[in-house]
Amino acid sequence: MPETKPERRTVLVAPAWPYANGPRHIGHVAGFAVPADVLARFERLRGSRVLMASGTDEHGTPITYEADKQGVPPREFVDHNSALIVEDLRRLGMTYDIFTRTTTANHYRVTQDLFLKLYEKGYLVKKTQMGAFDPASGRTLPDRYIEGKCPICGFDSARGDQCDNCGNQLDPIDLIDPHQRGSDAPVEFKETEHFFFDLPQFGDQLKQWIEQHDDWRPNVRKYSLEFVRNLKPRAITRDLDWGVPVPLPGWEDNPHKKIYVWFDAVIGYLSASIEWAAARGEPDSWKDWWQNDDAWHYYVMGKDNITFHTVLWPAILMGAGDLKLPDEIVASEYLNMGGKKFSTSRGQVIYVRDVLERYDADALRYYLMIAGPENQDTDFTWSEFVRRNNDELVATWGNLVHRTLVNAHR
């Protein structure tokens, strides 16, 4: 009988990048971390050539806002939080091949190269819009950091993005007596010029591509097709002094305009692969994953990140033209507590590091895989966590392993 050599698959495992705003809680790692690590270990065991590449996502206004509140520069804030996240993931037993950051020189270069490629191909359009600024710092104010009277129902503390009283979506400029959230500091509106990624140019291609993937989980297809139905040009730059510089004359040296964080963050999968290849002395080997139709790409995330991976990142890849599109999108539902989402601000949270002070990483990993939010939102309870571990992991599996080892020894 002729021997068939199994094909050695080339596999990218791309876990979503944790945002560098604090330590990870168990809801986070139920989505991006543990399922990705199980997948990577499984693929390695079956002989695949696996690259699991990720890092911390470190730009954007939530970072500058929190850093300002703590009175530290954004760089110091993300250095601190990136280190905390690395420690959480290390203790959780994650086997990343590379875990880097979006603040590296390599990431800036790869992001700027892609920006220029899309620009040269006519996928970026320039537009003028009204932007909201803090007159004291000159910084842009995100919609949700602006408050005022609702122009529709008169509610006193409507937010710039919506009114929680009447539920209407708002524009900050429509608010009566707008001021900054949590203070009486004024808001200034002025015209500002930005680049937009012309997503509608990719609408048909995206729709066809998503519809082809009938193997994706229903939640993934549903969110993605809904998003694709209403594609609008999406701002790719913003008024902020923290981010990747816009690589164009007149923009590059402007300290107040940067590339929008959503764009640079999704490029991390590619830039991390390039960094990994360079670090092992084979600088072109990233192409085996990204310019090879036989490679297989898994993206792993919580459901709040689906459309970044099924619409926005694929549109960038389609625009670039010579990079591989995602194959499998593994999106978890939410892990909740008492029926509510984990929330750091409300103190409704269980940190990974606190669980790992008392339990083995395998206990948490086992629980998240066997009882985690794979197909529906799932409530975490300590009693279920303990029961699963004692009854299943220790009693059933532990006994099986013990008996097998004893028999093997005889």
Ligand SMILES: [Zn+2]
């Ligand atoms: Zn209202």
Ligand SMILES: [Zn+2]
């Ligand atoms: Zn107010």
